[in-house]
Amino acid sequence: MSFAETYPDHVAGLQRATERVLAEHKYEALVLCSGAPQSKNRFDDQSWPLIPTPAFSHWCPLVEADSYLVIRQGKRPTLVRTVVDDFWETTAPPENEHFWEHFDVVTTEPGHASDVLPGGRVATVTRDPGAAPPGEVNPQELIASLDALRTKKTAYEIESLAEATRRAVRGHRQTAVQFAGGDVSELDLHLAYLAASEQDDLATPYKNIVALGAHAAVLHYVAYQRVRESGDTSLLVDAGAKCNGYGSDITRTYVRGDSPAARRFSELIARMDKLQQEICRRIKIGMRYEDLHDLSHRLLAVMLVEAGIARASTDELVDRGITRALFPHGLGHSLGVTTHDVGMKLRLPRAENKFLRNTAVIEAGQVFTIEPGLYIIEGLLAQLRADGRDKALDLNVIDELRPFGGIRIEDNIVVEAAGIRNLTREAFNG
Numbered sequence: 220m221s222f223a224e225t226y227p228d229h230v231a232g233l234q235r236a237t238e239r240v241l242a243e244h245k246y247e248a249l250v251l252c253s254g255a256p257q258s259k260n261r262f263d264d265q266s267w268p269l270i271p272t273p274a275f276s277h278w279c280p281l282v283e284a285d286s287y288l289v290i291r292q293g294k295r296p297t298l299v300r301t302v303v304d305d306f307w308e309t310t311a312p313p314e315n316e317h318f319w320e321h322f323d324v325v326t327t328e329p330g331h332a333s334d335v336l337p338g339g340r341v342a343t344v345t346r347d348p349g350a351a352p353p354g355e356v357n358p359q360e361l362i363a364s365l366d367a368l369r370t371k372k373t374a375y376e377i378e379s380l381a382e383a384t385r386r387a388v389r390g391h392r393q394t395a396v397q398f399a400g401g402d403v404s405e406l407d408l409h410l411a412y413l414a415a416s417e418q419d420d421l422a423t424p425y426k427n428i429v430a431l432g433a434h435a436a437v438l439h440y441v442a443y444q445r446v447r448e449s450g451d452t453s454l455l456v457d458a459g460a461k462c463n464g465y466g467s468d469i470t471r472t473y474v475r476g477d478s479p480a481a482r483r484f485s486e487l488i489a490r491m492d493k494l495q496q497e498i499c500r501r502i503k504i505g506m507r508y509e510d511l512h513d514l515s516h517r518l519l520a521v522m523l524v525e526a527g528i529a530r531a532s533t534d535e536l537v538d539r540g541i542t543r544a545l546f547p548h549g550l551g552h553s554l555g556v557t558t559h560d561v562g563m564k565l566r567l568p569r570a571e572n573k574f575l576r577n578t579a580v581i582e583a584g585q586v587f588t589i590e591p592g593l594y595i596i597e598g599l600l601a602q603l604r605a606d607g608r609d610k611a612l613d614l615n616v617i618d619e620l621r622p623f624g625g626i627r628i629e630d631n632i633v634v635e636a637a638g639i640r641n642l643t644r645e646a647f648n649g
């Protein structure tokens with residue numbers, strides 16, 4: 220279905236839910252501000268491109284400074300736009316036009332938004348509290364209620380995420396081809412990804428992680444080097460794309476060469492891919508996401524023994540924190556108008572899962588990532604060495620894998636009543 224067909228239900232549902240939230244918190248109106256460009260540096264005159272307040276993007280894909288959405292009981296939402304007469308700059312038009320007819324559009328001049336925004340008991344949500352129009356700014360309890368509305372996606376949001384996934388997959392395919400050809404740098408691969416997914420670097424949902432070889436052990440590696448590498452090495456690409464403000468988040472790992480070490484790493488990538496698919500198969504409505512994260516550690520322990528990296532029981536490898544030294548991050552997170560979407564971490568994870576960003580009970584309509592990993596991270600291995608836990612590992616194999624950095628495989632998953640829809644595999648196989 221097209222965005223024009225699915226958006227009306229999205230916005231009507233949001234209106235109903237927001238009216239309930241306003242009544243519950245006793246506000247007469249809600250003002251969502253898109254925000255203003257932020258200065259890059261107080262000593263020069265350049266600004267970062269605008270990234271609208273996420274609560275604004277939840278309603279409307281417009282990326283325009285000083286726009287305001289006004290939501291009131293029983294009234295169509297109003298979109299207030301600030302019209303700037305400026306011969307230096309212009310804003311790119313939105314890529315889709317499906318949303319305009321659902322708002323009463325009002326225009327105003329810079330500095331005059333307050334003339335048209337409502338008075339009374341108003342809650343204002345903005346990324347720039349310093350420049351907020353009148354109203355109670357970012358009231359915490361109201362924001363928590365709005366965040367909760369982002370945990371289950373509408374058909375419109377799922378279609379936006381599916382398209383964002385297809386765009387990202389075009390980028391991933393191209394980087395895989397370039398990498399296989401050899402003699403290519405991290406910067407080359409980053410730029411190839413952007414070109415193939417048709418994105419400017421600043422328009423991506425998050426900065427591309429493009430890591431060759433040992434760099435893949437740095438979880439958020441974005442220090443792209445220009446050195447062109449040929450020969451046996453690995454590549455980890457963690458990169459997404461946007462559609463209607465919604466971002467995908469996909470990771471793939473590749474290896475090149477046929478040395479024994481490269482072959483071992485290649486086999487490990489295949490094992491991790493199987494493990495990742497097994498976790499996807501185990502997703503069940505009603506189960507806790509944290510249980511899935513715990514399961515991923517048990518499956519990883521089995522995989523480590525089968526691959527000759529560890530020799531100990533599953534219980535020992537998990538309970539003594541050995542799997543956590545090799546896979547320190549969370550299994551995944553909710554996706555939406557922010558890459559780590561809100562509302563899914565209402566309670567903290569257990570201490571040993573401290574980086575887990577999703578502790579919700581799995582329900583139909585959620586969209587989240589499944590992204591297990593395995594890395595040779597020196598600082599974490601040192602902790603195992605310090606108290607002898609490293610004896611459970613074959614350190615020769617660890618040494619052999621070190622130049623390849625690590626593996627992560629990440630898909631974007633929609634939970635449906637009848638099972639799951641894997642947006643990423645669907646796009647790769649399509």
Ligand SMILES: [Mn+2]
Pocket residue numbers: 468551552588590629
């Ligand atoms: Mn992710």
